[in-house]
Amino acid sequence: MPKLLLLEAMGNTGEYILDAARHLNAEIIVVTHEDVHEDWYSPTLKAKIAEYGKLVFADFSDSEGALRQLKELARAEGVDGVVAGWEFLTPLVARLAADLGLPGNDPTRSLSCRNKRIMARAFTEHGIPAPRTVAARDLGEAYTLVRSAGLTYPVVVKPSEQSGSWGVSVVSDDEELADAFVVAQSHIFQMPHGIPLDPHVIIQEYVGGTEFSIETVAVRGAVTPLFPYDKFTTGGAKRAEYGHTVPAELDAAQVAVLQEAAVAAARAVGITNGVAHTELKLLPDGTTRIIELGARLPGDHVVALMRQARGIDEARIYVQIALGQEPVLTPTADTAAGIRFLTPPRGGTLRSVTGLGDCDAVALSKMTVPPGGRVRAPGDNDSRVGYVILHADTAAEVNAAAAQVLANVSIEVV
Template identity: 50%
Template sequence: MKKLLLIEANGMVGGDLLDAARELGVEVHVATHEELYRDYRPELKEKIDGTVFTDLGNTETAVRDLLNFAREQGVDGVVTGWEFFSPLVTRLAGELGLPGHDPEKASAARNKRVMAQVFEAAGVPAPRTAVVATAAEAPGAVEWAGFEYPVVVKPCENAGSVGVSVVRSEEELAAAVEFAQGWPNEFPHGTPLETTVLIQEYIGGKEFSIETVVFEEKYHHLAITEKFTTDDATRAEVGHTVPAALDDAATEAVLATVEQGLAALGFRHGVAHTELKLLEDNTARIIEVGARPPGDHIVKLVQQATGVSEARAYIQAALGEHPDVLPTHRCAAAIRFLTPPSAGVFRAVENLPEGPATVATAVYVEPGKELARPQDNISRIGHFVLTADTAEEVNRLAADALAAVRIELA
């Protein structure tokens, strides 16, 4: 029986990876913090064959502990569902001689500052980027780069749209940089995050993500996902649809651009989640790439729409086995997230969708919880998932369902 090291199972994709490993007959050992493991849900613990505890907030300690463990146990592959640990996975796989991405470019697939440098050097279509360490540097950086407003300000190492702002004037710039620097450590593991800030040219167009399995440096694109975001000063993601309704020319442009980015970042074995903008002239610009499965239940949307389990394919690629990537059917699936209309005390959600098109509904918060003003993906209070024959149909159903939902605040 092959052995898999999963770095942190307690995330949105952790259960999917554990289920896929069980189906494949793979033994799974989970690396996490001991105190976090105590709070794992019982149904999650039941799927785990073994654990190794280390300090994931200290990269060198984690590398030492996990290398020793992997060698003692004879681990055959390393994966993660937690974005912050993708460089650790790449580094461990390289040290152990296991399938993975280019270890020399491990940080470039997580740190957006390094990623921007790699893209510029390789000529990958991406937003022009300036980097600042303080708010005082920002106006000069914008002028030096020749950017026009609006610009995008974002932390170089955070995730989930946290700290991201669209800035429309110089007067807003300092506050946006300070906002981006407001999370110096990842939660809950305490991993230190680089606090330099990216200022990027604003790219218009429509936003998509591409879910890719990489095996022996060959790219298997499972789906192009249409992304729905807020359009105010922040850019929280409020929904996704698989597949995106794109014509052949647009699809070709998107995938060609993705492959440029993955080649530049040294993707070899594993998965990639690429976020990009498609412009009206059918040219694309990569916003960022993650060396991990997508969050936001996109793994489930892809499986609902195509029959392909990205979690299963990821594990297979990490073990050096040819991944199962052929679709078994074609339909469409959509998720829409519920966010409060304002700050307030949560009371209830009413009129969640029901019926044959509804795959799942969820509410995350209990009545009486104090909710902050929504500004990022952490502000969500629930979601629903729908399915239909086509993207156009499922988007229409989702829009009707959202219009009917009522969120009550005190």
């Protein structure tokens, strides 16, 4: 029986990886911190690990110490593959896999898959179409770099190493840039593990067009793109994600443009064995710009959407690659699926969510914050209170049903 080492199962991709490993008859060892397991793991996740996994504790805030500990563990256990269920640990996974002689990404370029400052440099060096980007340690430097680079407002401001649209702002003048800079630099440790983050703040050229996501799969350096899918974000100064539809309704030429760019981006940052999640925009002139890439599975239950719509299980693919097995990438279904997140109108205490009603396309609806729970003001992905998953024959039908569902929902906050 092969053994798989999973660094951090927290988050919705962790369960998908656990289930995939079980279906592949692999023994799984989950590594987390004791406090994180106690406070952040759901009862369902804890039960799955207890049923068909093994639990080990480590301190990920000390990457060198964790690397030494995990190499000893992997060699003692005879581990056959290493994966990350949390994107902040993807560089550690690349280094660990390389030291163990197991399938993984290029460890010398692994930070470019996580750190947007280093990523932008790699994109420039390899001629990847991406927004012009500068990175500053303080506001004065930011103003100087913006002007020297010839950037004009609006610009996008974001932390170098955060996730979930946290701290991302679109700003229109110097004053807004100052405010956004403070927010983007306000958290330099990633919780709950306390991992130190790059304090640089990214300022990027604002790119119009329509945003999409696409997954790529790499096996021994050969990179294969999957299909693009819709990514829906809020407008205005804050750009939180509120949904996805798999696949996107695009013509063959548009799909080819997005796929070609995603493959080039994956190669530029050293994706050689594993999966990559790429966010990019299609411009009105038919060209594209890569926004960012992560050496990880997609979040937001996109793994489930892809499986439902196309019969492709990316979590299974990820585990197979890590274990040195050959993944199957051929779709076995030809339908569409989507997810829409429920977001409160403001922060406060959630009183009720009403109006979900009945819709033939709704496959699942779930509340993630109970009545009486505290909710954040809208602005990033942490403000969500629930979600709805939809399934239909076409993306157009999914999007129409999703619009109907969201129009009827009322979220009351006091």
